[in-house]
Amino acid sequence: MNNSARSRLVRWRLGRFTAMDREEWPCADFGAQISRDHFLTCRAIDPDLISSLPVSPPGVNRIDFALSSLPTKAKSRPPPFWPALLTILWLIDTLCHPLKNIPEDPDPGRSWFNYPC
Numbered sequence: 001m002n003n004s005a006r007s008r009l010v011r012w013r014l015g016r017f018t019a020m021d022r023e024e025w026p027c028a029d030f031g032a033q034i035s036r037d038h039f040l041t042c043r044a045i046d047p048d049l050i051s052s053l054p055v056s057p058p059g060v061n062r063i064d065f066a067l068s069s070l071p072t073k074a075k076s077r078p079p080p081f082w083p084a085l086l087t088i089l090w091l092i093d094t095l096c097h098p099l100k101n102i103p104e105d106p107d108p109g110r111s112w113f114n115y116p117c
Contacts, residue, residue: 002105004102004105005086005089005090005105008086008089008090008092008093009067009089011093012063012064012067012089012092013064013067015036017034017036017039017092017093017096018034018035018036018038034096036061036063036064037061039063039088039092040061040062040063042095044091044095045088045091045092045095049084049087049088049091050062050088052080052081052084053065053066053081053084053085053088054066054069054079054081063085063088063089066081066085067085070082086105087105090102090104090105
């Protein structure tokens with residue numbers, strides 16, 4: 001996993017993607033506060049990506065639940081939703097920072113194996 005993908009995982013957990021007002025948001029009014037749940041229905045994110053995440057219990061954000069469902073052992077294989085999760089977080093990052101040129105992560109599915117243990 002590269003540093004950018006790891007940073008996105010941490011920033012999601014810390015709520016950094018939703019802590020600021022957005023001036024250029026494709027599906028919200030100017031200056032509107034964006035919630036974490038908004039990303040699950042945001043028209044800028046492919047619904048097929050969201051549906052590939054594990055179904056969460058009522059009241060739990062699906063992305064949070066997917067992060068909590070990740071294996072905790074270093075030798076575990078990546079879950080089937082791992083590439084979709086990284087892609088969703090990359091999309092959220094690009095939506096939250098529309099003026100930055102954020103390169104797409106190369107092959108997000110393989111990033112599980114590229115992290116030194």
